[in-house]
Amino acid sequence: MKKNFSTIKNIIFDFGGVIIDIDPNAVVNNLKDNGFTDFQRLKEPEFVNILNQFEKGIIRAETFRKKVCSFLNMPLNKNKFDDIWNSMLYDIPERRINLIKNLKPNYHVYLMSNSNEIHYDMFVRDLQLRFGYREFDNLFDKSFFSFDLHLMKPDPDVFTYIFDHYDLKPEETLFIDDTPENILSAQKMGMLTYHLLRGSRVVNLFENGLLREDLDFDIIHEQK
CATH class of the missing domain: 1.20.1160 (Paired amphipathic helix 2 (pah2 repeat))
Known part of the structure; x- marks a missing residue:
């Protein structure tokens, strides 16, 4: 089924398992x-x-x-x-940093992570030392971490907070995550979603700063 991606203005990325590889x-x-x-x-x-x-x-x-x-x-x-x-955290791959930079001329790009301050300190240190960004807000349009929001996915209040504070429309927003429960919650909020399966690479969803038009649309769902 052919999907028109021109309606997508915003992309919200999960962090662990999407931008950074992890091994619990x-x-x-x-x-x-x-x-x-x-x-x-x-x-x-x-x-x-x-x-x-x-x-x-x-x-x-x-x-x-x-x-x-x-x-x-x-x-x-x-x-x-x-x-x-x-020890569960790997380095952030440079290809994924470059992906975010290449997407920004075409989309508003956000990060939403269930995370904690110990991991965050390590993330930021890696981001600073290897890529020269002082914080994730210097790379993404805005980053959200559960320990700051006091909210965790799949709680729908996470998405409500982002929509209300940053004037995003669910139907214009693609959410990419590796956890089925989070994907289901986002779908119920009316967002477009992509469940990134284990072993898949987020960079393969895009080409030249845009979503690929030949994606497997069986994985992408719209709220019915």
Whole structure:
């Protein structure tokens, strides 16, 4: 089915798994290397709640470290903790930085990430040292991080906030994410969506600063 992309004025990118590659299993492997063995604890509601509180910015990094170390019964110093926590993150590929720059003459480009201040500090350090940007707002038209907004995808309030504060229309906005729950939430808000499957590369969706017209439109959905 041929799709007219001329209606798309805004693109909102997810970060982890879209702009930057991640491997959450690396954290598990590093915990194992440091003597942790009770991996079922990582699935318990109390631990998940600690993670969500941190991603929403309800607790700060120092409190997060203390809560996690206490819950897992692992006395780790700050540097060791952060090394383990950040081990899931890879460097931002230069091709994806160039992609964002090439898209900006044709679209308003935004970033929306469920993230936390420890990861954010590492993201920004990489962005500064390797690409010369002081912050993500210097690369994107605007960046949104859950720990700043106190909201996490797939909560529809995330999208409502962006629409209301930056005068975006859902029907003119494409949302690219690698998590089905986030895609479904965006669709319910009336946005165009692209579910980036594991192993796919976001740069392959574009050509010469524009969305490719030969995309597999079965992956792109409009709210019915």
